[in-house]
């Protein structure tokens with residue numbers, strides 16, 4: 001039976017899986033994404049994550065039929081350009097070639113796709129999106145990414161579609177990490193939420209968020225820390241999450257008004273961590289903004305969870321199967 005590798009290259013972690021022809025996970029491993037260095041260092045860690053996953057599956061990387069990669073940035077063949085959120089990756093880097101040599105697996109098939117789109121494809125083919133012909137994947141994490149399936153097919157536009165995080169939810173609103181104003185991500189992206197929390201905390205607002213971060217020896221407010229603060233009824237955390245949900249409601253509803261998809265699948269670190277009750281809250285926040293409000297789309301949490309991106313990446317190899 002043939003096996004495939006899948007690597008999800010995220011801003012905070014690299015997730016690798018080994019799957020069989022039926023997409024069952026045979027082994028998995030994760031490593032933190034390097035915070036400094038450059039693309040070469042990132043490729044090295046990706047290769048290591050894949051080797052670890054292969055070891056867990058009791059396979060040699062060279063025995064794989066191929067490896068799929070879900071990457072941020074602009075993808076052209078085996079090259080990846082301007083992968084924001086990754087160290088020193090402003091230019092173009094031959095990622096497929098670097099992986100091939102780091103893995104010492106000469107001639108192995110390597111396919112690279114957009115990280116958010118492959119995660120959406122995975123939910124559509126194998127996860128919460130299976131019953132539908134059209135859906136919108138919303139990945140609520142460091143940023144807010146989007147992927148679309150229309151009429152059973154991925155829609156990438158001219159290569160830049162799905163940037164739902166940069167839907168404008170407030171004219172002249174909060175400054176976004178993209179440099180523009182009022183984007184949904186400026187309210188709902190975990191990076192922006194952290195910056196907002198830090199500012200308010202410095203101005204004297206009480207919160208346990210940063211204490212929890214120190215306790216857990218983290219350098220960022222991870223999804224787990226937000227969840228913990230919400231459990232402890234941390235007022236500032238609740239306020240910032242509510243603000244994020246309002247922005248998600250407006251942004252996602254606007255996208256639904258345009259596309260009229262059957263379902264919205266919420267994934268990403270925060271989405272998966274906060275889970276079903278928050279999918280319900282997002283659905284409720286969408287309601288006042290929906291034009292066809294008598295038949296809202298179904299809203300689900302991504303059922304493949306944290307592994308969706310890596311499994312989706314392995315699906316890129318379907319064409320060589």
Ligand SMILES: [Zn+2]
Pocket residue numbers: 165166176177178179180183185186
């Ligand atoms: Zn933006």
